[in-house]
Amino acid sequence: MTKDGGAAPRKAPKPFDEQIQRIEKSIQERSEKRVYQLSLWSDAQRGVPNEFVRSALFPAIPANKARYLQREVLFSQEGFRIEFTGRQLTQSDLDVFEGIMHLGRGVQEGGYVEFTAHGLLKLIGRDTGKSQHEWLLNVLQRLTATSLMITRDNHKVYWGSLLPEGAANFHSGRYRVELRREMLQLFSRGFTLIEWNQRRSLGKKPLAQALHGWICSHSPHPYPVTVKYLHDLTGSNTKDLKHFRANLKAALPEILATGAIKSWRIDTRDKVHIERA
Template identity: 45%
Template sequence: MSAKPVANILANLEKTIAKHEAAKVYQLPFWPDPHRGFPNEVIRSALFSAIQSRHRTYLENEEICCQDGYKIIFTGQRLDQTHLDVFEGVMHVARGLHEGNNVRFSAHKLLKIIGRSTGRSDHQWLDRTFQQLTATSVKIMDKNGERVFWGSLLPSGAADLTTGGYCVELPRHLIKLFERGFTTVDFDRRKLLRGKPLAQWLQLYYSSHARPYPVTVEFLRNLSGSSATVKKFKQNLQDRLEELKTFGFINDWKIENDLVNVDRTPTPAQQRHLANRSS
């Protein structure tokens, strides 16, 4: 077979794949209360950093540390774990919906969903947080450097601040983040770690791995987006891992030769995944 027919076959195949992709309607997965679904590409990175709000800085087209296999470029004010709670709160309301839908909710309802108070200052905080999430540009590329996702985490919406009613767009690219893999976490248990962003980040990171493999302290420091020195981060890491063990999030942990080893029990779904891999 000559090179030209092969090239034509490949071109036609690419057109067919593109046509099927364009025709596909994506749907946000459904998870039950009190769980929350977190895209793996989000929680295996420093996109929502393990930092306190006072340490948030502005980044311009900078690469965000993430796990091997993809690349994240970010512009905007750094995001933290509280931003992640709001983002996932909206996704929780929207779970099960198809792309293109508008998600409607009240500020009071969303604040209750993410476990915050519902006073006037909390309503104002929520509105500011929405603006901060919208004022971001996130580009997630695969290992080949092809663009997979590019846009704002919450592109657009509308609100009536008098009644507290909100309406947020649910675009295709956000749902595709979940399509590529997500992890569910009991949010009531996550709230036990509020105010301790590294502990919250570690819980999500290790929950996304059925069988966590050893990584260095420096790796976790970079991946969590911590701005602490290595020495200070290591001490904080030890304290937070012990806290995760106390609360039953992990079974045990140890650091040997700067390698962090964590033992946790896989979820039933992860156990089935491991069984399928070994069969």
């Protein structure tokens, strides 16, 4: 009330952008105080950030067809953008990444995942001979050498390599990889659980593996998409869409046989309909 008994004038509301800034600052402060930890999942599953299986980050290509990319914008599902520098990764590289994250379940940011080359190779279903040890070292170095930037609405979500830092004792075959805060934040935004036995049964079938990961990231079912969309999403190097469509018709029954899906069909508009199990 004023001295003369009148109603006190209302305070002018703060500008909308000032309120947004205050909210963003509050969110940032809470995020800075939070200690991130890699989630837990069952031994029968593998966890991977949604962005990795909803993009062409791990394309369905043979290792000998991988190219070196410089700040290449990879095809990705609408809502985020991935810029990549390094030698193209493959589905086999994804096996290694998933295996390391699997061993790191429950580890907090700044902690380390320790493993032997022999143990990791067995975990991902590979042979354990000398050539496979060399192969694994090459993959670990490739995952470290990549530069990946993920953005949403022009805001950085992740920027760095997939395995930022590690150590190795080549005599004992022991490795140690650090789990950085940024990677665990990426998992905290949302991750996909891959049924490992299903994926492993699709070994040496990169298109089926890439499709399987994308399918697993949608619940209950993926929206119908065009054959061209899946061609771009899987990073296929099959140039002729007619040939890719034939490859797709071969890969989907393979996924059906794993029990991951109940049915699939391609309609007259060239859209792929998939029903998850």
